[in-house]
Amino acid sequence: xxxxxxxxxxxxxxxxxxxxxxxxxxxxxxxxxxxxxxxxxxxxxxxxxxxxxxxxxxxxxxxxxxxxxxxxxxxxxxxxxxxxxxxxxxxxxxxxxxxxxxxxxxxxxxxxxxxxxxxxxxxxxxxxxxxxxxxxxxxxxxxxxxxxxxxxxxxxxxxxxxxxxxxxxxxxxxxxxxxxxxxxxxxxxxxxxxxxxxxxxxxxxxxxxxxxxxxxxxxxxxxxxxxxxxxxxxxxxxxxxxxxxxxxxxxxxxxxxxxxxxxxxxxxxxxxxxxxxxxxxxxxxxxxxxxxxxxxxxxxxxxxxxxxxxxxxxxxxxxxxxxxxxxxxxxxxxxxxxxxxxxxxxxxxxxxxxxxxxxxxxxxxxxxxxxxxxxxxxxxxxxxxxxxxxxxxxxxxxxxxxxxxxxxxxxxxxxxxxxxxxxxxxxxxxxxxxxxxxxxxxxxxxxxxxxxxxxxxxxxxxxxxxxxxxxxxxxxxxxxxxxxxxxxxxxxxxxxxxxxxxxxxxxxxxxxxxxxxxxxxxxxxxxxxxxxxxxxxxxxxxxxxxxxxxxxxxxxxxxxxxxxxxxxxxxxxxxxxxxxxxxxxxxxxxxxxxxxxxxxxxxxxx
Numbered sequence: 001x002x003x004x005x006x007x008x009x010x011x012x013x014x015x016x017x018x019x020x021x022x023x024x025x026x027x028x029x030x031x032x033x034x035x036x037x038x039x040x041x042x043x044x045x046x047x048x049x050x051x052x053x054x055x056x057x058x059x060x061x062x063x064x065x066x067x068x069x070x071x072x073x074x075x076x077x078x079x080x081x082x083x084x085x086x087x088x089x090x091x092x093x094x095x096x097x098x099x100x101x102x103x104x105x106x107x108x109x110x111x112x113x114x115x116x117x118x119x120x121x122x123x124x125x126x127x128x129x130x131x132x133x134x135x136x137x138x139x140x141x142x143x144x145x146x147x148x149x150x151x152x153x154x155x156x157x158x159x160x161x162x163x164x165x166x167x168x169x170x171x172x173x174x175x176x177x178x179x180x181x182x183x184x185x186x187x188x189x190x191x192x193x194x195x196x197x198x199x200x201x202x203x204x205x206x207x208x209x210x211x212x213x214x215x216x217x218x219x220x221x222x223x224x225x226x227x228x229x230x231x232x233x234x235x236x237x238x239x240x241x242x243x244x245x246x247x248x249x250x251x252x253x254x255x256x257x258x259x260x261x262x263x264x265x266x267x268x269x270x271x272x273x274x275x276x277x278x279x280x281x282x283x284x285x286x287x288x289x290x291x292x293x294x295x296x297x298x299x300x301x302x303x304x305x306x307x308x309x310x311x312x313x314x315x316x317x318x319x320x321x322x323x324x325x326x327x328x329x330x331x332x333x334x335x336x337x338x339x340x341x342x343x344x345x346x347x348x349x350x351x352x353x354x355x356x357x358x359x360x361x362x363x364x365x366x367x368x369x370x371x372x373x374x375x376x377x378x379x380x381x382x383x384x385x386x387x388x389x390x391x392x393x394x395x396x397x398x399x400x401x402x403x404x405x406x407x408x409x410x411x412x413x414x415x416x417x418x419x420x421x422x423x424x425x426x427x428x429x430x431x432x433x434x435x436x437x438x439x440x441x442x443x444x445x446x447x448x449x450x451x452x453x454x455x456x457x458x459x460x461x462x463x464x465x466x467x468x469x470x471x472x473x474x475x476x477x478x479x480x481x482x483x484x485x486x487x488x489x490x491x492x493x494x495x496x497x498x499x500x501x502x503x504x505x506x507x508x509x510x511x512x513x514x515x516x517x518x519x520x521x522x523x524x525x526x527x528x529x530x531x532x533x534x535x536x537x538x539x540x541x542x543x544x545x546x547x548x549x550x551x552x553x554x555x556x557x558x559x560x561x562x563x564x565x566x567x568x569x570x571x572x573x574x575x576x577x578x579x580x581x582x583x584x585x586x587x588x589x590x591x592x593x594x595x596x597x598x599x600x601x602x603x604x605x606x
Contacts, residue, residue, distance in 0.1 A: 011052065013117055018051045019044060021109040022102075043091060043099075047106070050086040054079040073115065080110045135163035139200040141191075141218060142207035143169035143184050150206045150232050151180050166198050188218065195225050203229045205251075219251055223515040251516055268488035270298050272353060272395065279304040279351040281336055281384055282358030284312025287399060290480040291355050292316060293323075298484075302328040304349050307358065308335045336380030339387065346391040354388050355483060356381060356398045359415065363403070366411035367533045370584045374576050377414035382421045382573065389429040397487040398422045398435045400495070405437075406593070409533075410585050413592035417569055419495060424566040426493040434490035437497045437559075438479050439471060452510055456517045461525040462510045469537055470503040485556065495559035 022044045058079040084107040091098050138154065140147045151164045167179060170187040177184050185194050194200065203222050205215065222229040230250055278295055282288040283305035289312075295303060303320065307313040310333050317331040330349070334341045336358045346354075359377050360366055366373040381398060388396045400419055403412030419435045426433035455462045474482075478498075486496040507526060514524045531537070568591050576584055 014051060014055060014114065015048060017113040017117065018048050018110065021106045021113065022047050024105070024109055042094060043087060046090045047083065047087045050083040050090075051079070051110075054082045054086075057082075076111060076115050080107060080114060084110065135161055136201040137165045137199055138162040138202040138204055139166050139168060139194060139198065140164050140182070141168045141188070141203065141205045142210075143167040143171070143174050143179055144207065146208050146232055147206040148179055150204055151182055155180060155182075162202055162204075164204075165200070166194055168194060188221075191218070191221050192225065195227055200227055203227050204232060205229065206232045208232075215251075220515070265485060265488060266298075269484050272488045273298040273300050273484070275299065275301045276352040277302040277304070277349055278353050278355070279306055279346070279349065280355045280357060281306045282356070283307045283331075284309050284316055285357060286476055287479055287483075288355075288357035289316045289319075290476045291357060291483055292320060294477070294480045294484055295355075296320060296324045296327055300327065302330065302349065304345070304351060305329065305331045306334050306345060308333065336384050337375055339383040342383050343387045343390060346387045346393070350391060351393055353395045353487060354384065354393055354397070355487065356384050356396065357483075358384075359399070359418075361401070361411060363409045363411045364532050366414070367409060367585070368581075370410045370414075370581055370588060371577065373410045373414040374417075374572070374584065374588060377411070378417050378421065378569070379573055381418040382569075385422055385425045385433065388431050388433075389425060393431050395432045395487055395490060396422070396425070396434070397483055397490070398433070399483060400435045400437045402437055402439045404592075407589065410588055413588040416592035417572070417588065420564045420566070420569055423493055423495075424564045424569075427564075432490050432492040434486055434492065435495045436483050436486045437495060438474055438482060439503075448506065448509070449513065452513045453517070456514060456519065456524055459524070461527040462514065463527050463529045464507050464510055465529055465531050466537065467505075467507050467528060469506045469531070471506060473504050473509075474498065482556065489556075497557045497559060 058075045084103055088098055088103055091103075140150055147167060147169070151167070154160050154162050154164050164182045167174075167182055167184040168186060168188060168191060169175075169184055172187075174184045175186055185198075195203070205218060207214075210218075219229055233249065273295055278300045280288050280292050280295070280303070283292055284307040288307070292303060292305060305313055305316055305320070313331050313333060317329060320327070320329045332345050334345055336342060358380060360373055385396060385398075398418065401412065401415050403409060404416035404419055405412075407413040407416050422433045422435050425431070452462055482496070482498050486494075490496075510526055517524075572587065572591055576587070579587065
């Protein structure tokens, strides 16, 4: 029905209700009265006119009554009360009398029938959804604001394929109560019984404050029952309009292994970034592109996306232009190994801050190609750092890795030497140079998670190098936030490290992904293949002699910066191309560990 037809129908229904209410009131209290008396007819007409005036004023004709709630009921109450009050004034002025009891009965009948006519739409809709057995039976874990929001949307959405049949909540005061007609059947200890007894086909976790540990416990129970489990969207995403309440998402490995995000000092970041020109190298990569997304939130004047791969840079450029149309974005295809080109870009844009994310990061590949590791990770970092110095950049933030600590691989050693370059540049330049270390990034390109997912999709087996191998993990957004925060609090020369919590066994990560894919431990085999060249059993974030025990920012530590012998690095870059793979690998590791030896000698001497 169109708007005009709907409006006409409501006016007609309301007019009938108003006339019925006034005449019913007179008939109940004054059955012998002449209903065609001038006073009664005039009062009826006044009641009808005032009703339509106040119904329009309180928007009773514009509300969607199939979603009626307390707010709509309040609108009816105010409209009817104002109508009857206006009629009372009319009676006093026109007839110098007031039929108090008649008006009171009219008021009650008026509210009753107007409310019934409107809420019958809501009742019809709710009943239709509850009786719709084509929808899947859903259990909502959490009967708070989040769970109530989810239930309301599922009960009123034509698009949803789910029908809530029960809540689970640990609050004992909610047990045996109903929310929107859906019962709260007990706490999480009842989960297995409820799923079985209620024939649950879908579970929704709707507790925004749920800790990672609690989520792990709940999800493990759900996966054992082989019932699809999803999480409601984040409340901030719902409130901002980015997603709808009914847009549930599957549980991700980041939910199970991730940690509560680090809160940013937004004022310091704004001071460093807002209205500034920023260059991000390696902007097409997993970390570089997320750094761009995080930066864009702080409204830089210009964001320069610098990378070697045209397809990835183009993709990020289009995303930035679409999501942040008011920010100036420029894409530059350049190789950090080409210093002349890098200097050209820096002179053209005169950036205030550089975030250096460009690097080779694959451990086994770099073991086989050590020359490329040195060329990209060391020479490339030196080129960008020197270009930053020559063009007067204010801050330079290099993204490093935990594999640079006591490195056993060419990749880790090359990043360690790149840190040495950055620390040396800080000593000779007016630019602030800083390095940021973190562990493995969940879901980044080249990480173990995409490999595991492919292996699971193929039916297994999932290959793990060693049952005891552990790694630190963090999410891509968290890693990128750390980069921004480090750049904001940097004084120059520091190596920042995030407190990454407890390391995670790779085999546990594999088991979680198997469960997330809808399988159990008996469906997909896990095979151990042995450690690969250059790999460590355990990763470290700081060496023994690098640690400052105090946090300089919540969950962020600062490593010590002992002296650097830059001449050794220069000699490496001067002749590495003439050395064979084995000799270069040995040489790079020796240089990376030289700084640790030198530090121990200095400490001992003191």
